[in-house]
Amino acid sequence: MGGVWGFGVGGVVGGGKARRLPRVVRERQMLDAAVRSFARHGYQAASMDEIAELAGVSKPLVYLYLNSKEELFTAVIRREAQALLGVVAEAVVGRGGPPDERLWAGLLAFFSYAAEHPDAWTVLSVRARTQGEPFAGEAARMRDEITAFVAGLIGEAAREARGGGGVAGRGGAAVGGREVEALAQALVGSAESLASWANATPGVTAKEAAATLMDFAWSGLGNLMKSERWSPR
Amino acid sequence: MGGVWGFGVGGVVGGGKARRLPRVVRERQMLDAAVRSFARHGYQAASMDEIAELAGVSKPLVYLYLNSKEELFTAVIRREAQALLGVVAEAVVGRGGPPDERLWAGLLAFFSYAAEHPDAWTVLSVRARTQGEPFAGEAARMRDEITAFVAGLIGEAAREARGGGGVAGRGGAAVGGREVEALAQALVGSAESLASWANATPGVTAKEAAATLMDFAWSGLGNLMKSERWSPR
Amino acid sequence: MGGVWGFGVGGVVGGGKARRLPRVVRERQMLDAAVRSFARHGYQAASMDEIAELAGVSKPLVYLYLNSKEELFTAVIRREAQALLGVVAEAVVGRGGPPDERLWAGLLAFFSYAAEHPDAWTVLSVRARTQGEPFAGEAARMRDEITAFVAGLIGEAAREARGGGGVAGRGGAAVGGREVEALAQALVGSAESLASWANATPGVTAKEAAATLMDFAWSGLGNLMKSERWSPR
Amino acid sequence: MGGVWGFGVGGVVGGGKARRLPRVVRERQMLDAAVRSFARHGYQAASMDEIAELAGVSKPLVYLYLNSKEELFTAVIRREAQALLGVVAEAVVGRGGPPDERLWAGLLAFFSYAAEHPDAWTVLSVRARTQGEPFAGEAARMRDEITAFVAGLIGEAAREARGGGGVAGRGGAAVGGREVEALAQALVGSAESLASWANATPGVTAKEAAATLMDFAWSGLGNLMKSERWSPR
DNA sequence: AATGAATGAGGCTTCATTCAT
DNA sequence: AATGAATGAAGCCTCATTCAT
Numbered sequence: 017m018g019g020v021w022g023f024g025v026g027g028v029v030g031g032g033k034a035r036r037l038p039r040v041v042r043e044r045q046m047l048d049a050a051v052r053s054f055a056r057h058g059y060q061a062a063s064m065d066e067i068a069e070l071a072g073v074s075k076p077l078v079y080l081y082l083n084s085k086e087e088l089f090t091a092v093i094r095r096e097a098q099a100l101l102g103v104v105a106e107a108v109v110g111r112g113g114p115p116d117e118r119l120w121a122g123l124l125a126f127f128s129y130a131a132e133h134p135d136a137w138t139v140l141s142v143r144a145r146t147q148g149e150p151f152a153g154e155a156a157r158m159r160d161e162i163t164a165f166v167a168g169l170i171g172e173a174a175r176e177a178r179g180g181g182g183v184a185g186r187g188g189a190a191v192g193g194r195e196v197e198a199l200a201q202a203l204v205g206s207a208e209s210l211a212s213w214a215n216a217t218p219g220v221t222a223k224e225a226a227a228t229l230m231d232f233a234w235s236g237l238g239n240l241m242k243s244e245r246w247s248p249r
Numbered sequence: 250m251g252g253v254w255g256f257g258v259g260g261v262v263g264g265g266k267a268r269r270l271p272r273v274v275r276e277r278q279m280l281d282a283a284v285r286s287f288a289r290h291g292y293q294a295a296s297m298d299e300i301a302e303l304a305g306v307s308k309p310l311v312y313l314y315l316n317s318k319e320e321l322f323t324a325v326i327r328r329e330a331q332a333l334l335g336v337v338a339e340a341v342v343g344r345g346g347p348p349d350e351r352l353w354a355g356l357l358a359f360f361s362y363a364a365e366h367p368d369a370w371t372v373l374s375v376r377a378r379t380q381g382e383p384f385a386g387e388a389a390r391m392r393d394e395i396t397a398f399v400a401g402l403i404g405e406a407a408r409e410a411r412g413g414g415g416v417a418g419r420g421g422a423a424v425g426g427r428e429v430e431a432l433a434q435a436l437v438g439s440a441e442s443l444a445s446w447a448n449a450t451p452g453v454t455a456k457e458a459a460a461t462l463m464d465f466a467w468s469g470l471g472n473l474m475k476s477e478r479w480s481p482r
Numbered sequence: 483m484g485g486v487w488g489f490g491v492g493g494v495v496g497g498g499k500a501r502r503l504p505r506v507v508r509e510r511q512m513l514d515a516a517v518r519s520f521a522r523h524g525y526q527a528a529s530m531d532e533i534a535e536l537a538g539v540s541k542p543l544v545y546l547y548l549n550s551k552e553e554l555f556t557a558v559i560r561r562e563a564q565a566l567l568g569v570v571a572e573a574v575v576g577r578g579g580p581p582d583e584r585l586w587a588g589l590l591a592f593f594s595y596a597a598e599h600p601d602a603w604t605v606l607s608v609r610a611r612t613q614g615e616p617f618a619g620e621a622a623r624m625r626d627e628i629t630a631f632v633a634g635l636i637g638e639a640a641r642e643a644r645g646g647g648g649v650a651g652r653g654g655a656a657v658g659g660r661e662v663e664a665l666a667q668a669l670v671g672s673a674e675s676l677a678s679w680a681n682a683t684p685g686v687t688a689k690e691a692a693a694t695l696m697d698f699a700w701s702g703l704g705n706l707m708k709s710e711r712w713s714p715r
Numbered sequence: 716m717g718g719v720w721g722f723g724v725g726g727v728v729g730g731g732k733a734r735r736l737p738r739v740v741r742e743r744q745m746l747d748a749a750v751r752s753f754a755r756h757g758y759q760a761a762s763m764d765e766i767a768e769l770a771g772v773s774k775p776l777v778y779l780y781l782n783s784k785e786e787l788f789t790a791v792i793r794r795e796a797q798a799l800l801g802v803v804a805e806a807v808v809g810r811g812g813p814p815d816e817r818l819w820a821g822l823l824a825f826f827s828y829a830a831e832h833p834d835a836w837t838v839l840s841v842r843a844r845t846q847g848e849p850f851a852g853e854a855a856r857m858r859d860e861i862t863a864f865v866a867g868l869i870g871e872a873a874r875e876a877r878g879g880g881g882v883a884g885r886g887g888a889a890v891g892g893r894e895v896e897a898l899a900q901a902l903v904g905s906a907e908s909l910a911s912w913a914n915a916t917p918g919v920t921a922k923e924a925a926a927t928l929m930d931f932a933w934s935g936l937g938n939l940m941k942s943e944r945w946s947p948r
Numbered sequence: 949a950a951t952g953a954a955t956g957a958g959g960c961t962t963c964a965t966t967c968a969t
Numbered sequence: 970a971a972t973g974a975a976t977g978a979a980g981c982c983t984c985a986t987t988c989a990t
Contacts, residue, residue: 036970036971037970038970039970042970058291058293058379058380060291060293060294061293063962063963063964064963064964064965065963065964073971073972074971074972074973075964075965075972076965076966076967076971076972076973077970077971077972079964079965079966080970080971084964084965085963085964085965116479120479142379143379145375146291146375146376146379147291148290195461198443198453198457198461199461199465201442201443201446202439202442202443202461202462202465203465204442205438205439205441205442205443205446206435206438206439206442208438208442209434209435209437209438209439209441209442210434210435210438213434213438227479227480228428228431228432228435229435230479230480231478231479232432232435232436232466232470233465234479235468235478235479237465245464245468246349246353246460246463246464246467246468247460268953268954268988268989269952269953269954269988269989269990270953271952271953272952272953275953275954296979296980296981297980297981297982298979298980298981306954306955307954307955307956308955308981308982309954309955309956309982309983309984310953310954310955312981312982312983313953313954317981317982318980318981318982501949501950502949502950503949504949505949508949508950524757524759524845524846526757526759526760527759529983529984529985530984530985530986531983531984531985539950539951540950540951540952541951541985541986542950542951542952542986542987542988543949543950543951545985545986545987546949546950550985550986551984551985551986582945586945608845609845611841612757612841612842612845613757614756661927664909664923664927665927665931667908667909667912668905668908668909668927668928668931669931670908671904671905671907671908671909671912672901672904672905672908674904674908675900675901675903675904675905675907675908676900676901676904679900679904693945693946694894694897694898694901695901696945696946697944697945698898698901698902698932698936699931700945701934701944701945703931711926711930711934712815712819712926712929712930712933712934713926734967734968734974734975735967735968735969735973735974735975736974737973737974738973738974741974741975762958762959762960763959763960763961764958764959764960772975772976773975773976773977774960774961774976775961775962775963775975775976775977776974776975776976778960778961778962779974779975783960783961784959784960784961
């Protein structure tokens with residue numbers, strides 16, 4: 017009997033319904049279905065019925081493995097946040113080079129991921145954040161880590177600038193911790209906004225989006241570090 | 250006697266429940282309550298029961314005046330979008346001065362409004378936009394008008410820069426229509442993102458937020474117009 | 483000021499809304515509106531809102547004059563039943579001639595009334611009867627009176643037949659009270675059924691309907707009185 | 716053990732509530748309950764609450780299986796119309812003999828069914844027909860089929876009469892298509908009317924009702940075919 | 949004579965969740 | 970490993986009816 021239902025890594029056998037799959041596979045199917053459903057309808061409007069149907073299983077099985085709608089949503093957020101954080105971290109950390117190069121690599125990874133997994137991006141950027149606790153917090157943790165990367169890069173650039181040459185030119189010593197935080201917020205906010213806009217706008221590639229943001233933001237940061245502030249006359 | 254319930258523009262008199270108010274007053278109370286409820290819970294999770302209770306009326310009266318949850322939400326979005334658009338437009342149009350001065354004025358008005366009416370801002374920026382049609386479209390119209398203001402100011406600055414001196418320095422002629430659009434998107438996106446962040450972060454004033462954004466964005470724009478692009482080495 | 487609103491018998495003055503009409507006029511307007519509304523939607527589905535609007539008055543006035551939906555429906559049934567009974571009675575009683583002639587006159591009056599007041603006929607034949615007590619009883623009283631007329635005419639014909647000549651020919655003495663009742667029921671049932679069918683079928687006149695029924699029924703009655711029963715072989 | 720709840724075709728075992736019955740059984744219970752409820756109160760006034768309670772299940776289960784009040788009513792009408800049509804068709808078609816014999820058989824089947832299933836008969840003859848589309852249409856289809864049977868029998872009798880002897884006697888050739896239609900309408904209308912009257916009148920049997928109608932109608936039809944029309948003098 | 953303002957009660961429908969196998 | 974059967978709770982909406990003028 018073992019093997020009678022032989023299943024490959026990909027999941028379903030042939031065209032029919034695959035039964036008696038191992039738990040890990042079933043859970044992935046459910047989470048995949050949940051991502052789609054939550055992305056499309058939002059947490060409240062998504063229904064366990066639809067998710068079970070999309071996953072090709074009965075509702076009790078969803079409850080057996082994921083316990084409740086709330087835990088299911090949390091599991092989805094965690095899985096997708098880890099994935100996104102993973103690709104961004106891989107692009108930014110443990111790699112040498114000047115901070116702007118690393119920021120560029122991180123942005124490219126970020127925009128590419130958002131473009132390739134639009135439902136995941138929608139869940140993280142919209143559905144989780146607008147759903148209140150504990151979901152928003154779950155997504156905020158990931159965002160904070162990304163913001164910390166960015167703040168790190170900005171700070172690094174500022175120190176380099178202070179020290180001598182570099183992107184920021186010489187002479188700027190004015191960037192404090194709180195300001196770095198606000199700048200990182202603005203940059204990450206821009207990136208998120210651009211990512212959603214790019215996903216919704218046909219013909220905009222991840223590379224274009226990343227380039228626009230670098231043009232827009234990094235040179236502005238450079239100015240800031242040269243203490244060239246704008247101020248009302 | 251006549252006048253025993255005399256009511257002012259502001260609404261309820263004293264601490265007791267005011268009964269038999271004129272329709273216009275009641276409608277405003279209901280819309281106010283709806284803004285709070287939709288902001289807190291989102292469209293789906295907000296309940297007509299809670300809205301009625303917050304407004305101090307019975308549910309049937311809400312239906313008598315606003316017809317349905319959908320129409321109520323639409324009415325809320327329209328009212329708040331008009332209000333926000335109004336203050337921004339007043340700050341930007343029909344006023345002379347260089348484009349950066351007018352952008353500064355507009356940003357200040359925008360951040361101030363968002364700070365003073367956080368629920369309205371949440372409804373417009375989050376609840377309406379994530380609820381799909383027809384609500385997202387209703388809010389998008391307002392956003393588009395604001396984005397058009399900003400694009401106009403950027404374009405104007407670019408023309409001035411092309412023409413000679415000005416913020417952007419001389420010589421830059423590289424900013425095309427599509428690029429202006431993307432920049433305006435990024436700037437508006439940053440502004441929205443910053444506004445929500447400022448509302449959620451104690452101690453951040455509207456003026457600070459506006460200043461951060463001007464520093465961050467306008468000088469970056471200036472660089473762009475000098476054709477000082479960032480590009481991967 | 484009296485007379486400033488001068489109104490004619492017909493009701494509304496000019497094109498605008500007539501205000502301060504005498505009670506009798508207002509009540510007729512309300513009953514007219516109610517007949518239409520009850521005929522179209524049935525008792526349950528008809529709404530006091532619609533009736534008030536059709537009557538051109540506010541709802542409280544309807545309650546002031548007619549007290550409740552139930553009483554309003556009852557008032558409608560009574561008014562329409564009296565009217566229908568009136569025209570039929572006028573055609574049948576207090577008039578000489580043989581019973582078949584009088585039946586013919588009664589049927590003609592009945593079908594004509596139903597054709598000319600289809601809403602009233604619908605209320606009586608359908609809406610009242612299917613609404614349970616006390617409404618069905620109200621309509622049943624009228625139907626019983628009409629059935630009694632018919633039974634009277636059948637009985638009279640039977641006696642004539644027994645006595646000698648007449649429609650029914652000679653020799654038949656077999657028609658008892660219970661049978662007369664059943665026959666009258668069948669005839670009245672046919673008439674009602676035909677009236678509704680005629681109203682719903684374009685091009686069928688009251689005279690045609692009456693003729694069909696006389697052909698169908700009266701000669702059959704004649705046979706019965708000649709004891710020519712049908713019986714399974 | 717398995718089988719502890721063993722249930723027969725008829726439904727519930729013993730006096731206690733049977734749980735976890737198969738869908739088909741539950742659906743039949745719900746339809747039975749719905750027939751009773753719709754017959755008593757009419758479509759609008761019947762409540763899903765009462766139906767669920769009569770069926771011995773919770774409301775959500777009714778919705779799970781029957782989807783909505785409208786679909787439930789439609790399902791009821793279809794089931795009962797099929798059943799009634801079935802017994803009448805079985806009595807009339809695929810059976811030899813003269814048309815009057817077959818009409819007699821059909822009427823007997825009809826009146827018996829109406830007597831044995833008064834709620835079903837009320838739903839079909841009253842509740843469905845007065846509820847407007849799409850319900851009236853659903854019931855009208857069944858009625859039309861029955862009327863077609865009757866028209867067929869009348870036409871057959873007329874042709875026999877034309878041909879020579881037969882019920883209708885000789886010589887009559889005057890019955891046209893439209894007239895046959897009207898006669899069939901009148902006969903079916905009488906039958907319906909009589910059925911409801913018989914159900915409401917204690918002591919009237921189906922056989923009596925059928926006999927009354929045959930006496931009343933068939934001999935009348937015979938006269939018609941002999942061209943013995945009634946006409947006002 | 950007439951009405952704008954207001955509500956208690958109830959109906960249809962949906963959904964997350966559990967039970968028993 | 971998996972599911973068919975079932976429900977408590979809650980939400981949107983409507984309607985007959987009344988209040989205060």
